[in-house]
Amino acid sequence: MKAIGFKKSLHIDEADSFIEFEKEIPTAEGRDILVKIEAISVNPVDYKIRKNSLKDTQQDIPKVIGWDAIGTVEATGDEVTLFKKGDRVYYAGDLTRDGSNQEFQIVDERIVGMAPKNISIEQAAAMPLTSLTAYEILFDRLQLNKEKDKDKTILIIGGAGGVGSVGIQLAKKVLGLSVIATASREVTAEWCLKMGADHLVNHQDLVSEVKKIGFEQVDFIVDFVNLNEYWDAIVELIKPQGKIGSISDPTGPVPLNQLKKKSAAFYWELMFTRAMFQTEDMIAQHHILNQISQLLDEGILQPTMNTTLDGFTAENMKAAHRLLESGKSVGKLVVKF
């Protein structure tokens, strides 16, 4: 089968930043299923790993990354109970195993969901990683729920990115929160409104932007951009006993003590934690993905895909990473096989 990977961390414009190569189709054992991939999407984690994981070393067999795929089940391990051959499934996968930049992939059934049926394959391919991340941070980490939190206010830092796009929708349409999203360009502002944001603020001078639209403080803040950069604003804007979540890549220590006076809570979300540590509750991701499928099929959530590249080629993988690395992409980018 065909796979695309890299032997060394290279600038995306270099010839070998992505290489097409042949690989054996793996065998599904235990709780693994073998999936024939039909489309994938790219996420910031992809280029971060491409640029950093093989910086100081080189490997003979190219490293296969990519953590978003849709496809059909080709074979099942002997302990598989959730899926059968022919099911169309979607998933983000496991950071500790090969990714989805290949024609066939094995993945643990507990982190796989039934794909949505009423949206296109490309649209569905864009959803798993961002939906799992946005769902986990709001429901599993901050433990928000409609009963007790309806009409409370959430500030979403980074509304137009992949996770922000699903985050705004879940916060607004499923939890009934009042949603303030940061969006600083016209195209991102329009996108956030389309996702359901109630208020938009510029990320620069965030504190006065939020106060200007009538909020002294907010109940919840989730950061999808840069925790260190927004720390001071977060400390000022969070309500006493408020909840703060982040998925961003920390660039240094933070003065956590500044939150003590308010008895505030801080939650990390990493979508890979459950699979990486094989937590007892890792099957939660199966249930979350099924729920996301249902919300998409019922039209409650709208797809966040914005760009499709046709054909699983090294050139398309380069184009995909190049766009994502520019930081200018809005919504999600999908590569159709």
Added chain:
Amino acid sequence: MKAIGFKKSLHIDEADSFIEFEKEIPTAEGRDILVKIEAISVNPVDYKIRKNSLKDTQQDIPKVIGWDAIGTVEATGDEVTLFKKGDRVYYAGDLTRDGSNQEFQIVDERIVGMAPKNISIEQAAAMPLTSLTAYEILFDRLQLNKEKDKDKTILIIGGAGGVGSVGIQLAKKVLGLSVIATASREVTAEWCLKMGADHLVNHQDLVSEVKKIGFEQVDFIVDFVNLNEYWDAIVELIKPQGKIGSISDPTGPVPLNQLKKKSAAFYWELMFTRAMFQTEDMIAQHHILNQISQLLDEGILQPTMNTTLDGFTAENMKAAHRLLESGKSVGKLVVKF
């Protein structure tokens, strides 16, 4: 009435580190009640404020601190609904108002509870601040509950202090957790076992101490001593998706990013947050104190008082602070009026 305070932050051995003086009895208005105090207890927050709040300045009227009292209601403001004259009440109070080192005090009824009936006045005086802190961190911050958390494991850093003594009991007797407490001297170890700890560990080399007794990781960690000092151990010992709480006085920034891989949560607890910010739910402290009274009266919680000084004098206040500042006290110290 008599009050005891200080005009300047002084070493406890200096003559004027505490001064007795006369003060007008205040009037209860609104939701405030006026309490005739019968006994108080001291907490680390007392000497921290005595030592630091008037370091660079001096005031004419002595500053009155102290946040633990039991007494009887003498008068009620016109909006008071929870208490009537003659009720015996106990409370920790509000950091932004005068404390309980005086014969009469006004306090908002929403942070006051009915005193326990089956234990002594001195024993009851020792409970409010530490019980509120321990209860809030376990139930309101980490959101632990018996149904879902029974038999999970909590590591309590600082088991023999005031908050630790109640924390061990609530974790063990009310939540049904398996409790590991740090205690490094014979007297503190005995005390922690008396409070209900299942396992004791030395605070030095905490990681290997915990592993030695058979735990690779723990579900919850609460720090009542020093977050910076134990940070590395906390990062290593917490389970993926685990919960960490702290009440300690932070000495510097922390590398919060180290918890991201595990998607762990961090909670601050400051007992004064609710009153300080007049949060909508500040009446929660009334309910918590009533529940603590019931648990004490039913013999489920045992009192944590260990030392009583007889007489509300500057000499006794000095003795109380001196003992607390030594860091060697076990359980709680009470001054009886």
